[in-house]
Amino acid sequence: MVQFYFDNCVVTYRCLHQATVVQWAEALLTNVETARPWHYEVGHARASIIITILAIVTLRQDKIRNNGTSDVSHMCALGDAFFCLATSLTDVETGLPTLASAQARILHVLYLLQTTRMNQAWYVFGGLVPIVSALGLHRQSSFKHRTGGPHTPRDDFILTQCRKRTFWVCYTIDKYLAVVFGRPRLYHDDDINQGFPDCINDEDMTTEGKADTEPSIDCHVDSLIAHAKLAQLIDRISREVYSVKKVPKRERLASAQRLGLELHEWNRSLPSHLGTVRIRSLIPPFRRQASALKLAYCHAIMHANRPFLLGAASLSAAQRNRVSSVVSGTKDLPDMSPLASNAPRTMTLQDSISECLGAAKVALELVDSMSPDGALFHAFWWTPYVTFCALAVVYVWEIQQQQFPGFDKQGGDHPATTNHAGLSSRDRLQGLLELAQRCQRHLSQSTSADSPSHRYSVILEELRKEAKLQGGARPVENSSTNVVHAAEEIAASAMLADGMPPGMSQDFYGGNSGVAGGTFVGGTIFDAWQTRDWMDLDSSAFGPYPDFIHGPMLPLLNDLGEPAFQPSPQI
Structure with missing residues (x-):
C-alpha cells in the first residue's frame, strides 16, 4: 500500500x-x-x-x-x-x-x-x-x-x-x-525566506547528505519545485490583477501581461521530462507530473488574462478574426510574448485574449485526453476546477462573439471575419464549442450529484444555454433573466451553486457589485462584470455565505449536501 x-x-x-x-x-x-x-x-x-x-x-x-x-x-x-x-x-x-x-x-x-x-x-x-x-x-x-556550531549538531539531511x-x-x-x-x-511572500528543497530522489539521500552513488537521472522533486514556483506567480496574479483596490484597467492589464511573461519564462525553464517531452512517452509518475504542471500552467495563463475577455468589444473585426485564427490553430499554448517572436513590441489586449482562449483550449484538450485514463484523470484534486475555468472562458467568449457586429448569428460572416482558408468565425468557434461540450460531459459524469464539481456543471450548463440563446434573434436585455432565474432556482434547491443568497443574483450578473476596478464595455449580460466577479464565479460552487447561513429558507449543508446540524425541537 x-x-x-x-x-x-x-x-x-x-x-x-x-x-x-x-x-x-x-x-x-x-x-x-x-x-x-x-x-x-x-x-x-x-x-x-x-x-x-x-x-x-x-x-x-x-x-x-x-x-x-x-x-x-x-x-x-x-x-x-x-x-x-x-x-x-x-x-x-x-x-x-x-x-x-x-x-x-x-x-x-x-x-x-x-x-x-x-x-x-x-x-x-x-x-x-x-x-x-x-x-x-x-x-x-x-x-x-545551519553551519553546525561547536555545540550544535548538524541537521539530519533527510x-x-x-x-x-x-x-x-x-x-x-x-x-x-x-x-x-x-x-x-x-x-505572504514577505514573511518567507525558506529555500527550495534539493533536486534529489528519496533513494539517493542519506542522513549525512547526497549518496555518493547518486545517479544523474530525472528527479521526482523537480515537479514539487516547479509547482511551488508557479504558485508564487499565481499569488502575484491574484494580488495584482484581482486587487480589491481601485486600480485602473490599464494597470491591471499591464500587470497581467508582465506576469504572463514570467509564466512563459517559467514554462521554458522546466526540465525536459516536465516540459518538452511528449507526455504519452513518459513513465506513469512523470506523465502525471507533466500533465499536472501543464494543466496548472494553462490555469495560470487563464487566471491572468480572463478578466480582459470582457474588453473584446473594443477590438476591430479583423483583430477578433486574428484571435479566432490563433486559437483555432493552437496545438500548444500560444506564446504571444515579445520574447517568443523576437519582436520589440508590447503585448496588446488582443494578445491577452488570444493567450486566455489558447490556454482554455489546451486545458480542455488535455482533460479530454485524460478522461479515458482513470488513473490520470483522478490524479489531481483540482482538475474539475481548471476544467470549470476553461469552460467558463469558452462560453463567455462565445456570448461575446454573438454580439459582435461582424458575427452572423445565422451562419454567415462579414468578409472581415473570414480567413484565407475560407473558415468563418462561426466555423472556427464550433470546433472549440464541441470540445467544451465533451469536457462538460466528463465533468458531470466523473463526480457525485452532491459534489462541487456537479455544481460547477450546473453553472456551466446555464452559461452554455445562455451562449446558445445569444445566437438567436432576441433582445440582449432578456438574456440575463434566464441566468438569474436559474441561479435563484439553484440556490433555492440548497445546492448553493450560484454562491449568493437569493436576491443578489441581479447584482452579480447585471448590476453594481461594488467591487473597485471598473467595468468593461460590451453588449452582453457581462456588461457590469468587474475583475473580482471572476473570483466570485470561481467560488460559486461553495458556501455558506455569512448573509444567509442562518436564513430560515436555506439549511446549512456540509460538502455532501447533508444538513450540517439538526435543530433542536424546541427552536
Whole structure:
C-alpha cells in the first residue's frame, strides 16, 4: 500500500521520505500483530500518516476501478473509516508539534480534497498553518544551526529536505485553495525566506547528505519545485490583477501581461521530462507530473488574462478574426510574448485574449485526453476546477462573439471575419464549442450529484444555454433573466451553486457589485462584470455565505449536501 501511494498517488505534493515512511509502516504493522496501540513507539502523528495513506490509497484504487462513475460517498466508505481513525490519533497529540504533526495534517487536507469535502479541507488547512509556523518551516535555519556550531549538531539531511518539502507543499496548497474559494491567502511572500528543497530522489539521500552513488537521472522533486514556483506567480496574479483596490484597467492589464511573461519564462525553464517531452512517452509518475504542471500552467495563463475577455468589444473585426485564427490553430499554448517572436513590441489586449482562449483550449484538450485514463484523470484534486475555468472562458467568449457586429448569428460572416482558408468565425468557434461540450460531459459524469464539481456543471450548463440563446434573434436585455432565474432556482434547491443568497443574483450578473476596478464595455449580460466577479464565479460552487447561513429558507449543508446540524425541537 505504501509503495502504491508513492507510485500512483503522489504527483507534486511530495512531502514525505519514502524509506522513512516504510519504517513507520513496518512498526505500525508490528503493533497490530502484537495487539499494541497504533501509536506505540511510533507516535500519534506518524501513525496517523500511515493510516491516512491507507485511506488515500483505498480511495484512489476505488476511483481507478470504477473510473470515477460511482457516488463518492459510497466509494470512500472504507477510506473514511481509515481517515476517522487517523484524525482521532492527531486529535489526542500532546506536547510540542513535530514535523510529522504537520505532514499528517497535510495528508488529511489532501484526502478531504480528493473526496470533495472542500470546506472541511479549508478548515483543517487553517489549523495546519499555525503548526507550520510554530515549527519555523517558512524560515531558513539560523546561521549557527545551519553551519553546525561547536555545540550544535548538524541537521539530519533527510529531515532538512523534508522540512523544506513540507513547507512548499503547504504553500502551494494555500495558493490554490485561495483561488478555488476566492478567499484570502494565508501565506505572504514577505514573511518567507525558506529555500527550495534539493533536486534529489528519496533513494539517493542519506542522513549525512547526497549518496555518493547518486545517479544523474530525472528527479521526482523537480515537479514539487516547479509547482511551488508557479504558485508564487499565481499569488502575484491574484494580488495584482484581482486587487480589491481601485486600480485602473490599464494597470491591471499591464500587470497581467508582465506576469504572463514570467509564466512563459517559467514554462521554458522546466526540465525536459516536465516540459518538452511528449507526455504519452513518459513513465506513469512523470506523465502525471507533466500533465499536472501543464494543466496548472494553462490555469495560470487563464487566471491572468480572463478578466480582459470582457474588453473584446473594443477590438476591430479583423483583430477578433486574428484571435479566432490563433486559437483555432493552437496545438500548444500560444506564446504571444515579445520574447517568443523576437519582436520589440508590447503585448496588446488582443494578445491577452488570444493567450486566455489558447490556454482554455489546451486545458480542455488535455482533460479530454485524460478522461479515458482513470488513473490520470483522478490524479489531481483540482482538475474539475481548471476544467470549470476553461469552460467558463469558452462560453463567455462565445456570448461575446454573438454580439459582435461582424458575427452572423445565422451562419454567415462579414468578409472581415473570414480567413484565407475560407473558415468563418462561426466555423472556427464550433470546433472549440464541441470540445467544451465533451469536457462538460466528463465533468458531470466523473463526480457525485452532491459534489462541487456537479455544481460547477450546473453553472456551466446555464452559461452554455445562455451562449446558445445569444445566437438567436432576441433582445440582449432578456438574456440575463434566464441566468438569474436559474441561479435563484439553484440556490433555492440548497445546492448553493450560484454562491449568493437569493436576491443578489441581479447584482452579480447585471448590476453594481461594488467591487473597485471598473467595468468593461460590451453588449452582453457581462456588461457590469468587474475583475473580482471572476473570483466570485470561481467560488460559486461553495458556501455558506455569512448573509444567509442562518436564513430560515436555506439549511446549512456540509460538502455532501447533508444538513450540517439538526435543530433542536424546541427552536
